[in-house]
């Protein structure tokens with residue numbers, strides 16, 4: 817893995833965060849019914865976390881890897897019912913964790929090369945992974961699984 821490839825991975829991660837925030841906010845507008853309010857509140861709260869993740873990844877890219885962060889957005893996914901919305905986002909959260917764990921493995925492999933940046937990058941990425949695992953748990957609770 818080269819530093820250039822690692823930058824590509826972090827830009828891919830930032831694209832996922834852009835998409836996640838938009839997707840949660842759009843899905844929150846779709847939820848209706850007697851039990852809608854807590855679900856809407858939870859989706860908006862998660863969207864706020866995704867915004868923080870964008871900032872963390874921009875910091876990694878700009879401050880520690882020395883590049884301009886991407887402005888691109890990954891693919892977003894539509895869903896029609898509350899259940900489908902929760903399932904779609906659960907799938908996307910799991911995909912994000914899979915991808916971020918892969919990035920973490922690469923960051924660890926490059927520890928020597930990233931001597932002056934490693935702990936900042938590792939810490940920020942770890943923070944994001946921990947949050948995504950929390951999102952998975954929250955979505956599972958709402959789904960009753």
Ligand SMILES: [Fe+2]
Pocket residue numbers: 833836865866869912944948
């Ligand atoms: Fe995120």
Ligand SMILES: [Fe+2]
Pocket residue numbers: 836862866909947948951
């Ligand atoms: Fe998330």
